[in-house]
Amino acid sequence: MALPDSPASPATRQAKRPMARYFLTNEFGLAALIVLFAVLFGVTAQGFLSPFNLFALGRTASINIMIGLAMMVVIVTGGLNLALGAIGVCAAIFCGFLIQDAGLAWPLAIVLALALGAALGSINGWITVRSGLHSFIITLATMSIFFGAMIFLTRAQSYRGLPPELTSFGRIKIVEIVSPLLVVTVVVALLLAYLYRLTALGREMLAAGAKAEAAELSGVRVGRVFIICHMLSGAIAAVAALMLTARNGAAIPSMAGQLGQDWLLPAFLAPVLGGTLLTGGRVSVLGTCLGAFLVTMLTSGLLLMQIGEFWIQSFLGLLLLAAVLIDKSRRMLLDRSKLS
């Protein structure tokens, strides 16, 4: 997973200012695409601008964004978390179990479910750090373990006895078209932006992700920071799953597909479109949000226009390919202009 040598070295040599400019362009590009497609779909696709569709779009996007953020916080370390779907489902099922079978109050159950997500995430982090292996293979294994154990313990049972406070959360509308789930997502995104911009821990995460050895020398406890990143990923995945639970009105073992694999594509699409580097050390919260929103909107628009539902997945694959190619050529242009 090595990136070519040319862009990496000048990028680290140069200060943060040109990087900020680059992020700006990337996010601006995404926003422009979103506006462009919104206009296109608004004109051509029947029902795209109907209040219900806008509401449904925002609700689906809020969950996809959350999934993207859960992956993003691990990508910062240069790693990844294939188990995030499995962790999310485990947390949601645990929440359902606590409410329905253990009779806990729902706020307490949510807190405990988030704690479980964080705990499972930190297991990933701990094994990764202690073994020194790439998180890819570790989370590939834990994905299988977490999901299998959950299915074993619950006998694949769904939990439907959730209180109306929780289930109506997925259905109520603020001013006709805004889902409260979207509000949750915005809050989490703002908190993450705050973390990376304004806290010492956030800066340590970025430093450790960019150059672990250098960070270690300058006093960052890299292992601890990586574990915290994985923990955060687990917790955010749990939030995403709880949001999906609210939207479905039930905690269902199959809600992220077999082994939670169905979350993987949205999880990578959003941060990669958003300009987060897979090698770690750089992050764009806004970009991830916009990337996830763009993907959700394209899916929705294509469904509405009834252009071969079966081709949507191909289209998303091409989109991802196009995005990384454009990103690559832009970075090359940027490098060339810097040289001259």
Add this chain to the structure above:
Amino acid sequence: MSRVTRVLACAGLALSVGSTAVLAADDSKFALVPGGPHPYFSAWEQAGKDAARDFGLAAADYKVPQKWELSQQNQLLESLLSQGYNGFLIFPGDSVGTGSTAAELVANGAPVIAGAGCLQDPSDAAFCLGTDTGNSAYLGTKQLIGALGDSKRIVHFTGFLVDPNTQLRIDAVQRAADEAGAQVVQVIADIDAPEPAEEKINAYLAAHAGEVDGIITTAWVPAVVAANALRKIGDKRIKMVGIDHDEVVLQAIKDGFVTGTMLQNPYGQAYIGAFALDKLRSGCTVKQDAPLMANALTAKFIDSGTAFVGADGVDNYVDAMRAATKALFDTFEATYLTCQ
């Protein structure tokens, strides 16, 4: 392009309505939505076309989510509602998790009927029209036990563990076996995909063929794989009862490797479902005292018919399905609906 075809279709419909004049051309635009792609549902497409023609509907379109994934189905349903579809026959992607989407559709004025599989009570679906999966498994097991000799050791191959029907089937097979003094030696689940089915069923038969007298399968793919496996071993001592009407299973029945299969009635589900949706939209309601049945999921169940087909009936099984559809259809309105 799709719009052109739609206009053409509408024109064609207008003509046919003019000629048959069953009902005034209405704005009823129904969607028949399975949980995902599966050969079982292919009969729905033709049934929808037939229903649109016979009852003068604007459309009764068969719309397939591209994967067996709850969120894909939910997104498709949301999109269809935005496109102006106003009645839905849904195979719940999850008997629990589809409930909240169904509630939303109904809240937007589109009646919902659960087809082929039920929503768990309480739900907003008018009723559930389908095969009682538990009952079908029970009857199939009874047939199998009837075909066995003195030694009654049964193995059960079934579908995905995340599908709640799977547990119902496992329980029903166990119940039938207990009643007849048979022994369920083993349940092998999670094999409704060809590869794991191939691997596990063959592995099991290779090691245990001598310790088993009968095979009951309660999912499409395991039935096909098990039928093939028996043919390969060339063993007619082991009796088997399959499910559904895959060519492989039917041929195996003809050749004597499989005792019989439990037919379901997908065509009737879609045809009668579309008819009922039209009635519900025009102001009919489900009768207070309608003879709805109860199954493990819901108290609003209507049996679309299930039948055992053995070697004697395998050639004209289609007629059996048609007859079942006609019998149910002829009395449907009088039995289940109140119309002003």
Add this chain to the structure above:
Amino acid sequence: MSPGLSRIVRTDWFGPFVIALAAIAIVAAFNPSFLSPLNIQVLLLAISINALIAFSQMSIIAIGQMNLSVGAIGGLVAISFAGMMEVWGFPAPVAATLALALGLVCGLLNGLVIAWTGISAFIITLASLSLYKGINLGITQAQPFYGVLDAVKAFGQTNVLGPIPWLAVPTAIVALLLWYMFNRLPVGRFILAVGGNQHAAELSGISVGFTVTVAHAISGLLAGLAGILLVARLQIGQPTIGDDWLILSFAAPVIGGAVLAGGHVSIPATLLGVVIVAIITQALVLFNIDPYLVQVVLGFLILGAVGLNRFREARLERPAGRI
């Protein structure tokens, strides 16, 4: 290199070999029917196809990358193979050749894009996974092709000799060819050199781009072959073929001791990894172990294997001064 026993102990396939032998002995002790000809045949069938899947991933692990699209390529080739027979009425050899060529092209595309852009293989193959799977769904509308010719079905069902099925023949040939390539041919050495140290390889005059492309083309070809064999075995062109290959494709090479960083793979050890997975999967069925637990066991197996490899690596490298 020290001679004798210690050399055998040190070979990469020794550990998996002992584990496989032990597993066979234990399972057979508890359940003698495990070694019946029929059961051996079933095991070989599973191993034949899974080995190709594992080899497909192994070729990419050798250059220190990963290929998420192994399953998608296998699925696309499988449905093309069945589709060409059903829809266009092609004879089986023609359909198989064309379908294999398609697999090669899919892999080639992966390789070319990765080599040309230098973007990580993970992202490129994630995108192409989605693309290939999407094309598969678009063509089939997620419905299987049933028109598999009888000759193909027979190939998937009959044995060449005793309990050895025909399906094992292509796999055996592929294993030999791969072994020859990695150990005797320049291109095999190039692949391992690039995987071991890309800079050093480049400095010594190896074209990294070319090598990466070749590795991906091989991977695509092998994934395609696995897809075709699976069609013969399942007797149906299922669009879902390949959906669950990902974990398996990594599990077998890793259990066989492949170093994920690249530069070191072993054909016999990977094959033994496949054997171990097959034995364990079958043992769970034989011993009536809760089917819910299969996933958990597979996960722990991967963790255990990578942990063990890590430990072994550390011990072997200690003289060189690493931690």
